[in-house]
Each structure stands twice: as structure tokens, then as C-alpha cells.
Amino acid sequence: MTKFLSLALVVIGLFSCSDAVQDPPAPGVARDLAQQRANSVSAVQYDLLLKLPEQVAEPVTGIVSIQLHLNDASQALVLDFRAPVDHVIDVTLDNAAVDYSVTPDHIVIPATSISAGDHAVQVEFRSTDAALNRQSGFLYALFVPDRASTAIPVFEQPNIKARFKLTLEIPAHWQALSNGALVERDTSDSQRHLLRFAETLPISTYLFSFAAGELQMETATRNGREFTMYHRETDVEKLARNRDAIFDLHATALSWLEEYTGIPYPFGKFDFFAVPAFQFGGMEHPGAVWYRADSLFLDPTASRTQELSRASLIAHETSHMWFGDLVTMDWFNDVWMKEVFANFMAAKIAGPAFPDLNLDLRFFQAHHPTAYDVDRTAGTNPVRQDLDNLSDAGSLYGAIIYQKAPIVVRQLEDLIGEEQLRDGLRQYLDAHRFGNATWPDLISILDPLTEEDLQQWSDVWVAATGRPQITAQWSDGGITVRQADSDSARGLLWNQPLVLAVGTAEGVAEYRVQLRYAEAFVPMATATSPRFIFGGADGVGYGRFMLDTQSRSALLESVHDLQNPVQRAVVWQTLWEEVLDNTLTADQFVAALLTGVERESEELIAQQILGLLRHAYWQFLDENARRAVSQELEEILWNALAAASTPGRKGAYFNALVSMTLTEAGTEKLRRIWRGDDALKGLPLQEQQFITLVEALSLRDPANAPAMIDAQEQRITNPDRLARLRFMRPALSSDAALHAAMFASFSDVAVRRQESWVLDAMSAIHHPIRNEASLSLLRESLNLTEEILRTGDIFFPLNWLNATLAGYQSSAAAQIVADYLQANPELPPRLRGKVLQAADDLLRVARF
16 A cells, blocks of 8 residues: 655556546546546445544544445546545555555545446545534534535535445443434443444435534424434523424424425434534534524524524425435535525425514515625626536525525516426426436426526526616606616616506505516506605515605605505615615615604514614714714614513514614613613513623723623523633723734634634624724735635635624725735635625725
């Protein structure tokens, strides 16, 4: 057996059958390598043993036996393993020594050493911790999109599905779960137990996972199916309060999806783990779903919006069992497909359980504003993106996939019909079950079901960036609606159904038109000019709906009087777009929002108003303007809190006060609540709310922050929440040296492993209340983004940028961003796009 450890020896050691030298594979998984392997490798099975030590400082080690069939042996056999050379301990082929080389991200067995047919490759290795999320007392693997190979030698690509058989050696007092059911726990060693899990059905490497540690279990049966929830929650009342709802929501989602798809749940058991401070909302490993614990375990003050969000999250992850797990994208350029159908199905599943909520309103609020946040920027991207190397797959994720794409599919459903879409999806899932498919595969199934040209439709909505600019102009006899592409050289036309709301002396009327071309005419009987016109009034239309001067003024004054809640939500978003385009001042908008706080009766819109108020208050009002309005704002919010009829709505107003209070009198009121001197009638605060409150008070009262945090630490009963607050201490201080030292520590990838904590700390360091005192760290924060893209999970780079930039308004900060972009012309295009997305508010408010 020979190990080639230098690049020169690697190149010498790789020969084809014709003795011609082959180039070593590129780092990551290039698409040509993926295509070659997909054509030559099949019938893959992983038999994996991992030894998990209790101490985080000790390494995870393992042995994997990979059974495979090789159809074509003319090329080297390349495994993916993103680890240092010394982490590869031994490699054998068919139980015999074999020549192999270790190149960046790969283990290579030359073509001269292997033949076509069945083989077993065994690798003894040491894992890296990059995707194992190791913490005191527990760990969990998170391999999406391309991180399985940081822990295990595998074929890291979605279209080489495999069966996994896992054995874990763990401390005797730990529990563990994985995709397969636990079939045996060997307790013969009193210190270390051996857990064997059943072999999985074929899944992609990013869907394989496991967790282990000091975990608690709750088991329930619903509709004849057993569910097990693993967790680390120490609040017994919180657990009891949420337990049944969590199991019920899973059972409801499974039953609905089995009916809709016509395919029974395909993966046997259904376990899930409520992960403390999980970096995503959820992750859909079949048989072992991960959730952010706070998203499942709601406080008694949770709003109906939060309850619906939990139901939607559970429905989303459950939908993935069919859309993403059973049928998986062939390559990660189609990752959006699994996300769009999970979100789309979640909206259908969760809604009926909330008959008191307006679901059309919820769909608009959950999708359009966030999609617009990206699509209006210079850094936007299409729904379906190109991908040359799997190492860049993490950069594909974002609001366009999660929020714009469901809008697109809803319009597709309107275009071809609800039953036609369902039947087409059933055919798609059945044709590709336990396999892979592409967007063109689905289009080829749907296209015969409609007279519409779906390929042309897809070229605009799926393959292109941006949104149309839509104007509506009244003239005697009707309204002329025009759409334009902001990129005039491109000249795209977005085919979509459009609803206009027209306000006259008689009231508000809606008019529908199919906007296929650059212009459409809507006849009207009135001979007098309307008070206002706005587009997208049904909450489905997508675009920048421009307001004329008269409509802008009228809607700013009368948005509260619109009877249709969807129309009110659309108008608030449209007025916000006017602020961003500098046709409406932030002062005017904030004044209207404060009136909205006082007058809005619909809880979902009240939440929307509070979100817009926070955004405008911190990012578009300068410090003087904030101080000028702060007393009025706080009084209005306290009055709204007192008048609110439900704990959920009271909690929304209280959270807004915690976020936006600036006056000394308001700060003292919050301080008295935190100390326990005062209580909020009808709003019992929970442990996490007191933690959030002390963090807000620390920013406003830095002199007393250490003592307050000390006192809060003594109150905390949950070890994970206590560890997080201790981590946050330097960021909550007013000492710039502590901020700088904490930021410097983030250059160490090991310190960044707890990503949600790091993001909270960055938000505190760069909080606008500090009046840009951390400006000196801004360029360094941007400089670190490329490394974060390479080493972090999929949402970390954009979240890092948002946490860094959201606190700034000045021209100096905008100049730092501009200088960074100019100095880095070779920045990966998608990362450049994320910088532009995160910096968009700053560049607008600084008029850069």
C-alpha cells in the first residue's frame, strides 16, 4: 500500500488503463466528475462505524465499508473526503491493500488498480468537526448541501443515492438517533455502548444524519404511527404545553401528503430532534428531522402567527419526505424544486387548522415582502441557477428559492389548474421515486396538461432575475396597465394574472386582467378620476407596483380604512417600496405606521406593521429623528399592549417595545419588569423573554450591564440558554476592546461553530444604538465573508452580512462596502450578490 502525499506524487500516481496521466480531480465536486461518476457508479451501500467521544476535544473516528458496482473502470475511482491528509488512516479494496492518493477533498484509487464489477472499498479515517456541531453534552450532524464528506468518505453528489447502515459507539449515558430505526443497543461495556441502526432506503448523502448526547425522549402514537421526539428542554411545563400539538401537526401533515401525492409515507419511522439554537428552521433527514427547538416549544404568549409558523415549519419538513427525499434533484442547481414544493405544500397543509386566520393574507406576508427584499437589489438571482461545482451549492440558497419560488408555483397552479398540477406532481413523484429528476423533467409532464407555453413561461419566471415594474394610468373609460423590465435591453414580459384595486367615491372595486403583454386595458364605467389605484391587490401578483402621486397621498392617509385585509397588507408593502425608492419619506411612513398600530384590528397585519416600524425606525430614521419620535412611539406601544385582548398580541407589542425603546422613562419601565418590581397583566414572561430583555437593557444601560447579566445567569435553569448568554457577554458590553477581541476570535472556525450565537453577537456589536461605534470592524467583517462561505452552513454567509450591515446608515459605512467590492473583483459572483443584497438598505439610505 502506498500513500501519495505530495501533489507531484499524486499526479504521477494517477494512470488510466492506457497509461496516460490523468489530472487529479479539482477540489469540491466539479460537475464533470459528478456526471462521470453518476454514469459509472451504482448500487452504493455504506456500512459505517463511528466512535463518538464525550469530550469535544477528542476526535471522532470511524471505518466505512462502501459496496458499489462499477460500470466503467476507464477512470480513477474518486471518493470525496474534505479532511487533512493525515485523517485518512487506511484504504483497502476488496479486503486487500491498494495504491491510493489523497488530493484536496478526495481519495483517489487509480484506474490501474480497479476493474468493472462489484467492489468493496474500506476506509479507516478521522472525521473533521466541520459538520458535526459538537457541543458540551451532545452533537448532531448536518451535511446539507455538500458536507457529508467533511465527516465521512462518500460519493458527495445527490444523484448517487445509497443505502446507509450506521453503527455508533457512544458514552453509556447518551442516547442517539439516525435515519434508520435503532435495532440493537449493546450494553456489554459499562462505559461505552454500541448502537446499531437499520439500513436506510436509498437517499442522497446530504440527507444522511445522526445525533447523540444527553437527550430526552417523548413518544406518541397518532393514526397508528409512532413518533419519537428527542430534545434537551428542561422546562417541564413548556414541554407539556407543546407536546401534543407537535405530534398532532406531524400526523396531520403526513396524512394530507399521503392523500395529495397518492404515495404512502416512504421512509418507515418518523423521529425528530428539537435542537437548541439550530442554525436552520428545520432539516428534512428522512426518519430523523432536525428542528430549531424554539420553533417547536412556544411560550404561552405565542401569537397565532407564531403558532401558524410552527405548523408551516412542520408541514414544510414533512413535505420534503416526498419532495426532496423520495425524489431528489439530479444536481443542486435544482435545489429550489424541493424547497418550493415544500413551502407550497406547507401553505396548503397548515392553513385549514387556522380558520380564524386569513390564509391569502398569510401567503402574501410569508412570501412577497421577503422575496422583494432580494429581487429589488442589484444582487438578485434567478430561481434556477447554474452550478459548476458542488462546493458552491450553499450559495444558491436564499429568499428567491424559499419565498419567490412558491409565488411562481402558485401562479403556475392558477395557469394550468389545481387538479392538473396535482396530477402532474403525482406522475412526477411516481416516475422518479427513490431517484432523481430535474425541472425540465417536471415541465415535460405538465406541458401536455395545458395550452399555455410553459417553457416560455419558465424562461421568464424561473430562469430570469428580477420583477416587472407595473404602472396603472386612468383615462376616461378605463385604466391602462403597463409592465416594463428594469433591464430595458432584456425586455422581458411576465405573464401573470393581475388584480387592480380602484378607489372611488362609491368605494373600492377590484378589476382582474391577464397581463401577458407589455400593455393591457381595463374598461371602467366611471367618468371621474379615481382617488387611488394599486396593483397586486389580491396578494398574488408579483412586481414593483408603482403609485402615482395622487394614489400615494390617498393611500398613506386611508390605508387604515380599506375593508379588505389583503388589500391593507399589499398597500403597506407598496408604501414601503415607495420609501425605498425615495418617493415617500421615512418620517411620513413611520407616522402612518404609528396610526396603524392604534387602529389595526387584524393580528397578522398588526404584526406586519410592527415589523415595518422596526425596520424603518432603525434603518431609515437617523438618530435625531428616532429620538424625536421615541416618546410618542413608546406611548402608543404601551397603550396598544394594555388594550390587546390576547397574550399573543400583547407579546407582539412587548417585543416591539423591547426592540425600540430609547427614552430613559421607557428603559426604566422595562428595567422594573426585568427586576420583577412590575408585572405585565395578561402576559406571563418566560425564561427566554427575560434573557432577551436583559440583553436589550444591557445595550441601553451599559454601566449596569455586568451586574444585570450576572443576576440573569443566576435565574437561568436551562444549560444551553445559560451557555449562550455567557457567550454573548462581550458583545453586550460597551467596551470597544472587548468587541474587537470577540470579533478577532471569530476568525477561528471553531469559535464560529455555534452560528446562531455568533450572529446574535454580531448583531449586538453592530447594533445601531451604538451609533456606528463599531465602524472600524466593518471592513474586517466583510473580509471574513469568503472564509465563512467556505466553512459555514448554507445560511451563514448572508446572515453574517445582514448582522454586520443592518446597524449602519452613514456614507462612511456605505463607502466601506463600495471599497470592499471594488477591491475584490474576483469575489465569487453569488457572494458578491449576497453583499449587495445585505447592503441594499444601507446604500439606499446613504443615497450611494
